[in-house]
Amino acid sequence: MTVRQYTGNNISMLFNSSAFLIFFPIVTLVYFIIPQKVKYIWLLIASYYFYMGWNPKYIVLLFTSTLITYLSGIFIDIISKRYSGKDQVRLKKTVVALSFALNLGILFYFKYTNFAIKIFDRVMAAAHINLYIPEADILLPVGISFFTFQALSYTVDVYRGDIYAEKNFFRYALYVSFFPQLVAGPIERSKNLLKQLAKPAKFDFEKFKEGLLCMLWGYFLKIVLADRIAIVVDTVFNRYTKFSGWYFIVATVLFAFQIYCDFAGYSTIAIGAANILGIRLMENFDAPYTATSVADFWRRWHISLTSWFRDYLYIPLGGNRKGKFRKNVNRMIVFLASGLWHGAGIHYIVWGGLNGLFQVAGEYLMPVRKKIIKLLDLHEESLGFRLYKALMTFCLIDLAWIFFRAEGFRTGLTIVKSILRADNPWILFDGSLYTLGLDEKNFRLMLICIAVLIIADILKNMGICIRKTILEQDYIFRWIIYVFAVFFILTFGIWGPGYDAANFIYFQF
Numbered sequence: 001m002t003v004r005q006y007t008g009n010n011i012s013m014l015f016n017s018s019a020f021l022i023f024f025p026i027v028t029l030v031y032f033i034i035p036q037k038v039k040y041i042w043l044l045i046a047s048y049y050f051y052m053g054w055n056p057k058y059i060v061l062l063f064t065s066t067l068i069t070y071l072s073g074i075f076i077d078i079i080s081k082r083y084s085g086k087d088q089v090r091l092k093k094t095v096v097a098l099s100f101a102l103n104l105g106i107l108f109y110f111k112y113t114n115f116a117i118k119i120f121d122r123v124m125a126a127a128h129i130n131l132y133i134p135e136a137d138i139l140l141p142v143g144i145s146f147f148t149f150q151a152l153s154y155t156v157d158v159y160r161g162d163i164y165a166e167k168n169f170f171r172y173a174l175y176v177s178f179f180p181q182l183v184a185g186p187i188e189r190s191k192n193l194l195k196q197l198a199k200p201a202k203f204d205f206e207k208f209k210e211g212l213l214c215m216l217w218g219y220f221l222k223i224v225l226a227d228r229i230a231i232v233v234d235t236v237f238n239r240y241t242k243f244s245g246w247y248f249i250v251a252t253v254l255f256a257f258q259i260y261c262d263f264a265g266y267s268t269i270a271i272g273a274a275n276i277l278g279i280r281l282m283e284n285f286d287a288p289y290t291a292t293s294v295a296d297f298w299r300r301w302h303i304s305l306t307s308w309f310r311d312y313l314y315i316p317l318g319g320n321r322k323g324k325f326r327k328n329v330n331r332m333i334v335f336l337a338s339g340l341w342h343g344a345g346i347h348y349i350v351w352g353g354l355n356g357l358f359q360v361a362g363e364y365l366m367p368v369r370k371k372i373i374k375l376l377d378l379h380e381e382s383l384g385f386r387l388y389k390a391l392m393t394f395c396l397i398d399l400a401w402i403f404f405r406a407e408g409f410r411t412g413l414t415i416v417k418s419i420l421r422a423d424n425p426w427i428l429f430d431g432s433l434y435t436l437g438l439d440e441k442n443f444r445l446m447l448i449c450i451a452v453l454i455i456a457d458i459l460k461n462m463g464i465c466i467r468k469t470i471l472e473q474d475y476i477f478r479w480i481i482y483v484f485a486v487f488f489i490l491t492f493g494i495w496g497p498g499y500d501a502a503n504f505i506y507f508q509f
Contacts (some may be wrong), residue, residue, distance in 0.1 A: 013053030015269045016223055023050070027179075028276055032203045039200040040171050043178065043277075050179035051143075058141040061110075065103055066176045069151040070169055072099035073158040077165035082180050092159055099155040107148050110140055115344035143183030145341055149308055151176050154190040156312055164188040171197055178279075180270040184263070185303035186284040195281070201278025206471075209478070212274025212469050216485040222265030223493035225453065228446050229258040231437035231494070237405055240415060245422030248402075250433060255405050256398045257450055260288065263302070285456035289397075292389035294358040297397055305341070309334045328363065332356040348407040354400040445492060 013020055027046045028039075034042055052059050072095050079091045108116075114135045124131045156176070157163040166172040175194045181187075234245050236251035241249075267284035274281045284303050291297035298306050314334045320327040331354070339352020378385055399416070405411035428434060434440045456466055470481055 006065055013050050015266065016219065019053070031277060036200050037435070040174050040197055043197075044170055044174040047174060047177040047179040047182060048150055048362040051177060051182060054183075054217075055139070056141045059142055060325060061106060061144065062147060062177055063173075064104065065148055065151045066173045067098055069155050069165070070172050072096065073165040073172075074156045074167070076155075076158050084440055088446075096159050097258055100152060103148050103152055107144060110138055110144055110342075112344045113138060136159055146185050146187055147176055147182060149305075149341075150187050153187070153308060153312060154194070157190045163194060166194060168192075172456050178274070180273040180277075181267075181281055184266045184270070185302070186270065186282050188281060188304070192282060196279050204278055209280055209471055210467070211272040211275030211277075212482070213470060214275060215269050215366070216272075216482065216489070217467065218265045218268030218270075218272060219489050219493075220265075220449075220485065221261040221268065223252070223489055225449050226258050226261035226265055227494035228438065228442065228449075229254050229261065232433075232446075233258050233405070235436045237407075237415075240411060241407075244418045245424045246427050247424075247432075247436075248419050249422060250428070251436075252398055252402055252405075252419070254416075256289070256394070256401050257453070259401070259404075260285070261453065284450070287461045289394055289454070290390060290457055290461040291393050293393055294355060294362060296397055297393055298359075299357065309338055313337060324363075328360045330357060337361075342403050345408065347403045347412050350409055350412070351400050354403070358396050358400075386425070 013023065023046075027043075031039055031042055041293060048059060048062075051062060075090050075095045079095065083091060117133050117135055154163070154166075158165050166175070172194070174197055175188075175190060178188070178193065178197075233251050233255045236247050237255070238249075246440055255382075262425060264285040271281045271283070282304055286300040286303065288300040292302055314330055317330040317333060318326055319330060335352040335356030336349055337352070338355075339349040342348045342352070379406050380386075400417050402419075403409065403412040406415060431440070434443055438446065459466060470478060
């Protein structure tokens with residue numbers, strides 16, 4: 001028996017489901033009709049209904065995490081008013097520690113119990129102790145890592161004095177459960193989201209237009225690109241013993257775009273939906289594959305999680321204030337923790353460790369790199385050199401992605417070894433790639449859409465936002481874009497057998 005991932009058997013509230021396309025307009029319409037003072041109550045009801053669409057009984061977990069962190073904020077506020085000096089600090093730290101212990105304890109049980117059992121069994125076996133503990137049959141609640149981290153950030157923010165202690169339990173419950181970003185982020189901060197929920201916005205047509213365009217772009221990334229790419233990637237990785245060499249290279253490169261389009265697609269839809277409701281969520285992706293270093297990549301990828309680890313783990317560990325060696329130790333701790341956050345498996349920890357190691361190695365090799373650049377008289381700001389750095393960064397990130405996507409660490413190693421021995425480049429030209437689940441037309445369409453994504457990200461990196469450019473045009477041009485986008489998504493989207501909505505990758509975290 002094992003911890004079972006959410007498999008999508010009950011997918012009534014996926015963003016790309018017909019149920020959500022009915023649910024969201026109703027929620028929005030009612031939201032802007034009802035009085036200001038009860039808007040947050042309506043959104044709270046909608047958010048709990050949204051989450052119960054997967055597994056109603058796990059609403060108890062969401063409520064429990066909410067209650068623990070709500071009370072922690074209240075207690076910290078009381079302590080701040082009644083105590084001073086060392087007593088105040090000690091008591092506040094105790095409350096924070098209890099909040100973290102209880103929330104992380106729940107997270108550990110559902111996500112890491114069987115991982116811990118496996119590790120324990122292996123240690124016992126290595127010590128020749130015949131003690132076997134069977135794995136538990138646990139269903140992993142969708143989005144538990146996301147709402148747990150969002151709730152915990154509130155506890156720390158109140159402790160630091162960055163946000164007031166919210167007295168209204170229902171408003172705070174909405175902060176933890178706000179449905180657009182509840183199950184896959186962005187992981188919002190109380191300083192941004194809670195304050196907005198306290199003052200509901202009136203309908204704003206400009207925000208509506210921007211939100212709608214965001215959602216359409218997100219649906220393009222998810223339904224047209226991510227789900228189409230997934231067919232090829234899954235064919236190769238799920239049957240890895242039947243493929244070798246260049247098949248893995250192609251699948252690995254495509255997976256880099258699959259996970260980007262899948263996760264950025266969800267975040268973009270979430271940001272767009274919230275924007276329509278008059279609520280601004282933080283940007284979660286900033287053209288990550290235009291990055292020119294691994295550190296730069298992580299400033300652009302899953303920004304809400306990266307900044308969470310920076311603010312609530314890296315800085316408390318000492319950040320870069322205690323010398324170069326300690327800074328790099330802290331960096332490795334953060335990335336190992338990030339790997340473990342993504343999944344209970346050695347291969348996830350290896351993935352996180354590689355991303356940390358690339359940055360540590362890059363920093364220590366910086367003097368050598370500068371000498372080589374000076375010796376060869378290279379210009380770091382030239383287009384050619386920046387393209388070279390972006391390509392090298394992509395290769396390093398993509399290498400780490402192998403362990404993220406593989407079934408396990410050994411599988412990842414097998415794939416890496418096969419790539420290093422790649423001796424079948426002819427598959428790129430003889431039509432073999434069209435046997436991986438997509439016919440030639442669909443494969444070419446996939447490549448064209450990837451090119452569109454790359455161009456959009458390059459323009460964004462140059463400070464040119466296509467979405468803003470479209471919004472500046474007259475309404476006739478905008479509506480032509482809207483109609484064309486909807487038609488394109490409906491026509492070329494991958495909807496699955498029987499038009500079943502495909503799950504988002506990050507729901508399992």
